[in-house]
Amino acid sequence: MGLIAQLLVNMLQIGAVYVLFALGLTLVFGVMKVINFAHGQFFTLAALMIAVTMPEFTERFGFPAWVDYFVCFALALLTVAILGVVLYFVGFERYLRDLIGSFILSVGLLLLLEGVYLWIFTGAPRVVPKLLTGQVSILGGALETQRLVICGIALAATFGLYQLVNRTKLGRALRAVAEDREAAMLQGIRYRRISFYGFMIGSGMAAIAGGLIAPLTAISPSLGNDYLSKAFIIIIIGGLGSIPGAILGGFLIAAVESFAGYFLDSSYATIAMFMLVMVFLLVRPQGILGHAER
Amino acid sequence: MKPIVKWAAAALMLAAAPAASADEVLKVAVFAPLSGAAAGWGLGAKWVGEQAAKEINDQGGIKAGGKVYKVESIAYENGYNSAEGAKAAQAILNRDGIRFIIQGIGTAPVKALQSLSERQGALMMQVAWGKSVKGPQAPLTFTNSNTPFELFGPLFDLVKKQHPEVKTVALLNPNDATGHEVEEEAEKQYRARGYDIVAVTWYERGTTEFQPIATKLAQTHADMMDLSGAPPGDSGMVYKELAVQGWKGVKMQAAGTGADAMVKVGGDAVEDVYMGNAADFGGPAATPIQRKLNEGALKALNEPLNILQLGAWDGLMAVKAGIEKADSIDPKKVAKVLPTIIFESSYGPTAFGGMETYGYPQQMLVPIIVTQIKHGQTVEIARIIPAELEQRLAKKP
């Protein structure tokens, strides 16, 4: 019982971050029809920024760690937002709805940004100081308090985005554009503006995920790569552009990683995930919750 | 055949050169990953190589065949895979005509370089651990730091003495060439000392989420965990998760190269971890050269020096000693004399040996440094001089 609980807790905690990351990717695809290979770079930048600025803050002001964390988090989000605006207007805006063109652009950015991060931040892994101490036990599964809190924030952020997309005017416009751009434009939705918002929100999700993972892992300039390939699998399984699909897919992949990683071997867990994708494809080429492509 | 012709031509031209001038430059290569996840090692080795070259040049260069050579150390990106390694090998050997590689890091690319360097008669110092890279079939390849074959025996003996209660061990390694070789040797050495190995597990390099792995390890309830070949940051994560899950036992990282990242990541959870391949080059046991390099590395790279990076220094020093002894910059002649000489490395007087293990004396005999993490600091608890080196030094007139 304790073991299963532990694996379930692992799954929830890993899944929450995967979902956030994949949601951003799927949102950008839905609105812009762009698969952004550089998505992970926003994630990495946010984590790196926090890891770099937080020690400075703590040294200078001596606030409690979690205060510093939130200040630095905000700073990281701001940095990512600036990078996002630049990338959008200099690059992605020209390749809207151009799958191949935007793919090449984003791959170039992936290499470029990783190189630049390595140059600026060096390759040495960095860590964020502990925010909260202590640990809790859930149904016999052990978890750091810090992880529990972060998992909670991640779930809240996911819920927030879900509400944003379902309830607000902007969200409805995003969904309308994702489903049928022409019809949306006929209804007076300004596509370029909406796609910009979609890109910024999607990239922001990656940055939030990065900021949340920062206290939990060692941060290096190649941190985002592992998440990126998993996010691809998640959005294929969930259906490209589908928000509920990304949520479902994220937890599914987290479950495979948690359970197959335990019962088999973590390298086999990765292979198992890819196999899962292939099987899915045979049964439902459009993903779990995706619409049939026409 | 052609390279030999070219080489002969070059030698002829050198011989024909009227006067020995101090302007001759001997280029040497550092061959390492300079980008991606393992970039830290490569950037460090690059820096150390440059320092070693500077040191030699300051002392007047390398003298051979009536000439004085200034040294230039150039770093080549090997991408940590064999295709990039093969490309860099071409650039080193055929484009830039370099005949001495003072440090090679990464098993797959080192093998790619070796298949060319041995054929073309270039000398390579490297740190890949496998037995397959050494032996009489590869007389131009040398290893410039300790490998599991040197480390594990003395290290495990020491730990067994300190923790007689330990009966079971669980192993975790990255699923790559290095990891597999480390695991094999570790398993052998543990069994030889009567340990019961309860789990052998693998993970992919680049993994960022270690909870599932830690859960699996914790469930084995082993008395000792050995994360041998895992990079320090990764093992820090695993020990941290293990602590959360309530595991308590002896912590080992038999092939561990550095504590700094492990402490940063693992915090209290990595207290008392044993490491076989780490060193505190800023500590009291370090030599003055090592201390100086360590300080410089902290400034330039923001990271303390580790043993693999230091290999670039010792590699170049060995090459210098070999060239001067052979009185020639022909790598084959240098390779012949290397096993016979005693030279000054950053650890002090050193020689090459390892005939028994590898069938060819191509392993640099440097002290085995056993360290343990105490209060977040790497503390050297033993510096074991290899028996073979002691014999060699005793024989020296």
Place this chain on the structure above:
Amino acid sequence: MRSARAGQIVVALAAAAVLAFAVLGDDEYTQHLLMWTALNAVLAVGLRFMLLVGETNIGTGAFYGMGAYMGAICTTKWGLPFPLALLAGGLLAIVVSTGFGLVTLRTKGPYFMLISFAFTEVVRLIYTRVEWLGGNSGIIGIFPPQALDPWMSVLTFLLCGGLILMMYLCEQSNLGRVFRAIQNNDAVVETVGIDVVQIKLVCLVIASFSVGIAGSLHAHIYNVISPGDFSYLVPVFALAYIKIGGDANVMGAVIGAAILTVLAQMLQGMGSLEHVLFGGAIVASMLVLPDGLLGGGRRLLRLFSRGRA
């Protein structure tokens, strides 16, 4: 239009002459640089071949790797003759790509792209877990027969040139027209009785065969292979070659491969800046020269001739 083609032929001939000179020269490094260029050109043209039907096949990396592994096994483990090893690489790619295509070609666009990405990654992971294939350290000592040594670069050039020519001729034929038609509007192609999935499968198999042979050649030129050599970055770089050279025709892919291969090699020894400059080159060409160097050159020529007229 005719003069443009004539111009291309002249440029191609001139390039071939320069290359032949270099190939027959005795500098081993230059020869290797040219062989890498030739391999990369096949990769780029093979990837572009699938782009003709509108699909981005990241699986190109997987088929290249399969060719390499198959070739390596044939020579090092089974002791088969070198030509058979080359052929075997191509044949394995045909067999696997047929199966892969039958499952995945029902999807298209972003789905196919991501699935082929996943495929490449899983195949690479499988190599690392199979002890017989050398696991993560791969296979070493893959040499063509010694007698071929002085001819290897010429052979590579002829073989790669042949594969590129084959794909070029396919593109110029009616089959190529159908490819383009599918890229334009697959429903129309379906309505005139042509089975789109079947044609895409043919396209995939031809491209994979070429890339598989190139892969086997790769193993014998590099002499060493490891799983890390066949990641998704292989097709990603190939895309960059296409885009930088210009995607309007085969020449663009070849020119792009030549430029970037040489550029990457020049950056060797410059340390960690390689990624920055390589990524930067891709981004810059996407922003400044969306039609690639060939397209840009053509535009310049047009401006120039208009200025004179």
Place this chain on the structure above:
Amino acid sequence: MTAPLLVAQAISRRFGGILAVNDFSFEIQPGEVMGLIGPNGAGKSTTFNVISGFYKPTTGKLTFLGEDITGLSAAAISRRGLVRTFQHGSLLREMTVHDNILIGALRAVRDNSGREMRVRETAALLGLGGLLHATAGSLPHGLQRMLSIAIAFAARPKLLCLDEPLTGLNSTEAVAALEVIGRIRDEYETTILLVDHNMRVVMRICDRIAVLNYGQKLAEGTPEEIRNNPDVIRAYLGDGE
């Protein structure tokens, strides 16, 4: 009377909970122009897609030339001689007019010289003779519609299904198009199924008409009969169209 060319027996097509076509039966006789009309959303396009193999019918059976073609792929159906056009310009926009028509002829004609002749003949018939090297996407709208018919007709189908071929044409163009459709039927003995919501046009050219409403057949008969059918007037003409 000879055997019918196409027989649709009680075909239905369901999308999720919506029944787009419900129990629709009709026959097309060789040599006639059959019209299919109905208000927007009546199920015309769905019917079209089912006949041409783009959708599988949920229930029902399709027989073409005496052969059961239910569930065959679009390409397979096309190879048997039933070729369609699309409501929205179905061109290969980046290719030349010549290559567009060639794609249509590729399956039907085996040798290259025969294909060239087929392309020229078809282009001339549809008024594209002088434009073989123009890029399809650059043609004016009217010619684009002609080209999409040309692609389909290059295969020389036995049954040519035209999905709103006259949409967006001005009156001169429409007259010309109708004339071409007439020639295709008369000179090439091609049977034609025509969907359009322009009542007047359909009435003028069709021999027989079926009317769909809410996925069900409302009426079938000669233009005269349809025009006087009270149900049709109520459902279709009544709403002012």
